[in-house]
Amino acid sequence: MDNKTEIAETLTLEQGKPMKEALGEITYGASFVTWYAEEAKRIYGETIPASAVNKRILVLKQPVGVVCAITPWNFPAAMITRKVAPALAAGCTVVIKPAEQTPLTALKLAEAAEKAGIPKGVINFVTGDAAEIGDAWLKDSRVRKLTFTGSTEVGKLLMRGSADTVKKVSLELGGHAPFIVFPDADLDEAIEGVMVSKFRNNGQTCVCANRIYVHESILDEFVEKFCAETKKLVIGDGLNPETQIGPLIDEAAFKKVESHIEDALLKGGKIEYGGGRVIELHDGYFVQPTIISGVTEDMKIMQEETFGPVAPVISFQDVEDVIERANNTPYGLAAYIFTRDLQTAITVSDRLEYGIVGINDGLPSVAQAPFGGIKESGIGREGGHHGIEEFLEVKYVSIKI
Numbered sequence: 361m362d363n364k365t366e367i368a369e370t371l372t373l374e375q376g377k378p379m380k381e382a383l384g385e386i387t388y389g390a391s392f393v394t395w396y397a398e399e400a401k402r403i404y405g406e407t408i409p410a411s412a413v414n415k416r417i418l419v420l421k422q423p424v425g426v427v428c429a430i431t432p433w434n435f436p437a438a439m440i441t442r443k444v445a446p447a448l449a450a451g452c453t454v455v456i457k458p459a460e461q462t463p464l465t466a467l468k469l470a471e472a473a474e475k476a477g478i479p480k481g482v483i484n485f486v487t488g489d490a491a492e493i494g495d496a497w498l499k500d501s502r503v504r505k506l507t508f509t510g511s512t513e514v515g516k517l518l519m520r521g522s523a524d525t526v527k528k529v530s531l532e533l534g535g536h537a538p539f540i541v542f543p544d545a546d547l548d549e550a551i552e553g554v555m556v557s558k559f560r561n562n563g564q565t566c567v568c569a570n571r572i573y574v575h576e577s578i579l580d581e582f583v584e585k586f587c588a589e590t591k592k593l594v595i596g597d598g599l600n601p602e603t604q605i606g607p608l609i610d611e612a613a614f615k616k617v618e619s620h621i622e623d624a625l626l627k628g629g630k631i632e633y634g635g636g637r638v639i640e641l642h643d644g645y646f647v648q649p650t651i652i653s654g655v656t657e658d659m660k661i662m663q664e665e666t667f668g669p670v671a672p673v674i675s676f677q678d679v680e681d682v683i684e685r686a687n688n689t690p691y692g693l694a695a696y697i698f699t700r701d702l703q704t705a706i707t708v709s710d711r712l713e714y715g716i717v718g719i720n721d722g723l724p725s726v727a728q729a730p731f732g733g734i735k736e737s738g739i740g741r742e743g744g745h746h747g748i749e750e751f752l753e754v755k756y757v758s759i760k761i
């Protein structure tokens with residue numbers, strides 16, 4: 361935290377997110393270090409009543425061993441601390457391969473760790489060819505745990521590769537979050553939620569609202585208010601304190617966003633706001649925050665993670681139908697519902713096949729809660745006491761006296 365501004369500046373220059381968000385990421389990232397430093401004191405085992413009077417049953421928790429971590433570019437600091445802090449708290453040493461787009465933020469964390477007195481060899485960083493490093497780790501039986509945040513495609517490859525040495529794996533993969541607004545929702549609260557969920561990090565988070573389902577009775581009012589708020593967003597250089605939307609990470613990301621917009625337009629979608637590149641900022645991949653209506657389920661934007669500032673708005677009539685559409689995806693990371701009705705909140709969240717459900721909350725991620733997905737969005741959890749279990753083995757000790 362003492363180096364917060366300096367690390368945040370590196371993050372913004374390297375990754376593009378606005379300084380305010382970069383500072384937020386450092387604070388969020390540091391919260392895992394504080395939380396797991398406390399939790400390290402509570403790695404409790406168990407004693408279990410034995411069936412025989414001359415026996416005692418103990419259950420111990422031990423560190424899994426050497427941990428290898430592969431992290432993405434969208435949260436270059438927090439995705440490292442979210443893995444390293446619980447690993448260290450559990451008693452493991454860690455080797456980290458940061459994303460090739462954002463190695464410098466990672467190295468700033470390395471410096472901070474050294475300054476903080478972490479002994480040499482406990483936290484290690486490797487940069488270079490991802491597949492080569494990954495392969496070396498997969499083959500090495502000394503690596504007992506692989507923890508990864510990134511695409512579903514690479515996650516599957518790493519899971520397959522871990523089988524040969526039967527490593528423990530944690531995978532935080534892609535998402536395709538539905539954001540459902542019921543007719544009784546507080547509309548201003550829903551707009552606030554969708555703005556933060558959709559446009560945080562320029563739409564480049566795995567929990568970003570990707571499909572916005574709005575009840576038909578409030579659709580027009582929702583779109584009008586959503587456009588009005590979106591128009592206010594300031595796009596540009598992240599180092600400018602006014603900026604709220606930076607550039608996309610690279611050309612491939614830009615092309616994906618463009619192709620999603622084009623495909624939606626070809627299939628009958630209507631641009632309510634935005635829709636193009638920001639020409640005056642042409643030396644970066646700046647795209648206007650975009651809202652599209654008239655969206656149908658066959659559009660690319662409804663089937664893949666966009667990872668950009670494009671918001672498809674889809675109307676619905678029936679609760680059963682919207683639940684089915686929300687679940688109709690191989691992904692299961694985060695879902696959001698906005699309603700003031702307790703019955704709707706509980707019954708719908710029960711039935712959403714997602715690891716995280718935000719009820720009237722567009723920003724649910726915190727250090728003490730388990731973050732993670734089901735289905736093809738991943739395996740394992742990060743955060744909270746669940747997050748530390750990922751780095752522990754259970755040892756059963758049977759004592760005969």
Ligand code: ADP
Pocket residue numbers: 430431432433457458459460490491492493494495509510511512514515517
């Ligand atoms: P994204 O599309 O978000 O860049 P990736 O899954 O490609 O997601 O990248 C996430 C992380 O996985 C990065 O650190 C990247 O270098 C790493 N990575 C990519 N391919 C491989 C691979 N074959 N083996 C190991 N790591 C990989």
